[in-house]
Structure formats: C-alpha cells, structure tokens
Amino acid sequence: MTCPAIQVRDLRKRFHKRRRGSKTTASAEWALGGVSFDVAPGETYGLLGPNGSGKSTLIRILSTLLFADGGDVRVLGHRLPEEQTRVRQLIGRVSVDAAFYKKLSARENLLYTALLYGLKPSVAEPRAMDVLERLGMEERTFTIPLEEMSRGMQQKISIARALMINPPVLLLDEPTTGLDPRSRREVQTFLEDLRRRDGTTILLTTHDMAEAERLCARIGFLAHGRLVAEGTAEVLKRQADAATLDDAFIKLTGARVSDVDTPTTSAKES
Amino acid sequence: MEATLDRTLRQTWAFMFRGYHLTRRYISWVIVFNFYALTGSAAVALIGVAAHDHQLTLTLVVGALLWNFLSILYNEIAMSVAYERWEGTLEYTFMAPVPRLVHLAGVSLFALCNSILNTATVLLGLMLFTDITLAGANLGGVVAVLLASSLAFVGLGVMAAALPVLSPERGAEATHIFQGSLLLVSGVYYPVEVLPAWLRPISALSPATYTLAACRRLFGVGDPATTPQRLAGAPLASVLPELGILIVMGAALLPMGLWVFGRVERWAKQTGRLKRTG
Secondary structure (H helix, E strand, C coil), rough: CCCCCCEEEEEEEEEEEEECCCCCCCCCCEEEEEEEEEEECCCCCEEEEECCCCCHHHHHHHHCCEEEEEEEEECCCCEEEHHHHHHHCEEEEEEECCCCCCCCCCHHHHHHHHHHCCCHHHHHHHHHHHHHCCCCHHHHHHHHHHHHHHHHHHHHHHHHHHHHHHEEEEEECCCCCCCHHHHHHHHHHHHHHHHHHHEEEEEECCHHHHHHHHHCCCEEECCCCCCEEEECCCHHHHHHCCCCCCHCCCCCCCCHHHHCCCCCCCCCCC | HHHHHHHHHHHHHHHHHHHHHHHHCCCHHHHHHHHHHHHHHHHHHHHHHHHHHHHHHHHHHHHHEEEHHHHHHHHHHHHHHHHEEEEEEHHHHCCCCHHHHHHHHHHHHHHHHHHHHHHHHHHHEEEEEEECCCCCCHHHHHHHHHHHHHHHHHHHHHHCHHHHCCCHHHHHHHHHHHHHHHHHHHCCCCCCCCCCCHHHHHHHHHHHHHHHHHHHHHHCCCCCCCCCCCCCCCCCHHHHHHHHHHHHHHHHHHHHHHHHHHHHHHHHHHHCCCCCCC
C-alpha cells in the first residue's frame, strides 16, 4: 500500500485571544476542529472553504510555521512537528501574496532562496529560469526589482521559487487570487503540466471553483474548521444535488457566496 | 560530512548575499545613516576640541567609535526579525530548512561586517574634524577586545531579536529601549562614576562598560604620556581582567540568546504569532 504524500488525522487547532484586563483565554471556536484527509503521491487535492474556514491555518501547520493542538500530520511519512527539519526540505509553498524582498530583482531573490536551502546556485538557477520560461516570462525581466513587476509576474516568480528546490510536495495557498485571466490560465496550465510531468503532489486552496474543478482530482470542502465533504467534483455535485460546484459548495458548507468571492488578507488567518 | 559543511556555508552565505544586495538597493539610506552617524560623532568629539582638551577629545572619539560599532552590531541582529516582517519574508525564512543557529550566525556575520565598515567611515570622518592620530595606539589589542565583546553583543542582539517575535510592534520598540539603556549606563562619553549611585551597579552588567574601559586604555586615554602627536597605548596584558569578563559574558550570553530565541520561536508557533503581519 502506498503511503500518502500528505496524511492529516484529527487535526485540531485553537487560537488563544488576549482580552484587555483578563487572563489569556482560549478562543471559543476551533480554527481546525478535527480535520482528516489524505493526499496521494502525485495527486492534486483542492481545499475549498469560505474565509475563516481554516484553510490557511492548515497550510501553515503543513509549512512548519504553526504547531497543532492535537492530531497527527505527516508529509511523505515524516511526522510534524517532530521531523520539521526534514519536512522543510520536502515542501515548496506559494502563498496568496508574493512575499519577496521587493527591492531585489527576481534573480537575486531566487539565488537567496537557493542558498538558504543549501543549493548550489549553478544547479538551482537554471531550474528557476526553466520554470519562469515555462510560465511565459521573458529573460530580461529577471533583473528587474520585484517592486516594478505586476502582481501576476510576482506570483510567477513565487512559483519558480517554490519549484526551484524541486519539492515533491507543493502547498499552494490561493496562488491565482488577484491575477488577470491570462496569468491565471498560464499558472493553471503550468500546474497541470507539473503534475503530469514531474508527479508533484499538490495541495491547493482556492476560492475559484472552476480552477478547483480543472486542477484537482479530489476536493475537500472546509467550513468552520471541519471537513464537511470530500470527493471528486462530480461526487460533490451529486451529493449536494447541485448543477455546479458553486452550488454544491454553498449547499454543503452553508456559506454565502459573498464569503467566497471577496477574499481579504485580514480575513485569511483563522 | 563535507556535503553538510558545504550546505551550512551556503546557508550562512545566503544572509551575507541578502544583506549585500539589500544594502546596494537601499544605498541612499545607507549613505544617510552613515552621514548621520558621522555628524553625531563629530558633534560629540568637537566638545573636546572646543575645551582645548586632547584627553577629553580622545575620550569622546573612542566612545563615539565604539558605540557606533557595538550599537550597529546589536541593532542589526535585534531588528532582523522585525525587518523580515516588514519585508513580508518572515514565513519563508522560518520555513526554510536552515538551522536557527546558522540563520542567526549568518545575520550576525553580516551585522559584524556592516559595523566594521560603518565604524571605519566614522573614524575617517572624525580625522577631518579633530587632530587625533592613531600612532601609538594598541590597535591589535583593540581588535582582540572588540572580538571578545562582539560575542556578548551578538548574544544580547539574538535575545533582543526574540522580542519582535513576542510582540511585533512593542518588541521592536523594546529593542531600542534596551539599546538606549546600554548607552546610558556603559560610560560611552563619561566615566560610569558620574552615574547616580543606584544606577552604577547596572553598569557592571553591561559588556560595553568593559569594552570601553579596556579600549580607552589601549588607545592611551588617561595616560599622561599620551600627546596629540603620539598615543601611549597600554599593552594587552593591562586589560586582561576586562578581556576575561567579556569572554565570560560572551560564553554566557551567546547560548542564552539562542536558548531564549528558541523558546520564543516555539511559543510563537504554538500561538500563531509567527506570521508576516503583526
């Protein structure tokens, strides 16, 4: 039996909020209240949920930036947080906002990441350049400071950064949010190609139902920190007796359309 | 073994590489800060010139130079987490497979290079404003004392770097309060004996107190044989007690800084504080 690339069992996380004049108290609601799912090697798994449903919390636990309160999380068999150093070598991450040194050029940012991962620049740089060319970026843009680039270009460099380290597992936290239709399509085509060509396991969170339907073999609906439904897009539509994945999502999660369509940075952390 | 060493060296170099390119891109700000450091130091040194007191001028010049060196070293390390948060890169640095020791060593190494360059600039500038000479100073001894005190200051800086992890805004403010307190109690521009009696014991806890006391002797400050033409720098043996204290402080503060940072990082991961935004 093949070991899942990502294995999440009964994952729980609750944030503590400090109130003025009182001791630290636990938040009443669980950000993640016992989430379980598996992602098979080479699979693209979509995690959909309204703002505050726990998607980003889950990605941050998998990224080794957050400790869970309970449950069992493994990446390629390595348990978190005990084996976090090993897991860090196996994951690449693209978040909703391209986090870079904006004054530095794409090349400088990428070389910094290569060195940070202990890679030889001579090995990592051609890999990053290859990704950027496949994403339709011209070589002349590599030396431009990031602050002079469009959001779409920055996001493509963010993808190149994640893939430069050749990770078997890719965590994509709303990678196409805010991109123009052409850039979005280029990124989606690239991700399809990546899974086909390299067999990379992808965990994708998105608000875009069409994107999830196009890219993901299976989809999980997350609401109020719980996985309320899971399956292929067709299974989910059948389960909700809905014509579209949008309708299925709204029926199964109880979310309003406005919760889904207007993602904001401040609402991302749940 | 060799592969691990290669990897570690590359990871350490990553922070030097980043610092170099950020300095290059923010060069106008670097020039402004260096100019400000120079004018501030010159303004202090000219108090001695106005008093026609060579010993006083020398005391102030040595104080200004050493404070430049130590404060930049401390500040660069202490603010490293806050800078990453401002740039928005904090999460990516902390999820990279780089041991925290290597991460902080890389940051400290760049801070050390930055301090040396800044101090050299200020020294050259001060030579334009005063008639100080370095002839006769025990410069080898000064380097030895600065190396020993760097360990202690790196330890303090690493400890302070944990503060912005604890509280993004207040933490950065607290690092400056701590830096200001060191300036006050360490005898940078005056002997610690002039401090109020209740404050004097605290000066004994600051590594800068011993660095300044030792370096002043190595520059010949207070020695009647020192003249405007030639300094009567003391031999290294005369500052061994201070050197010993600095080594002990470094040996204690460096691991303590790493331990504190590790504990705070763990706490931040439990509470969700380790994120781009405050």
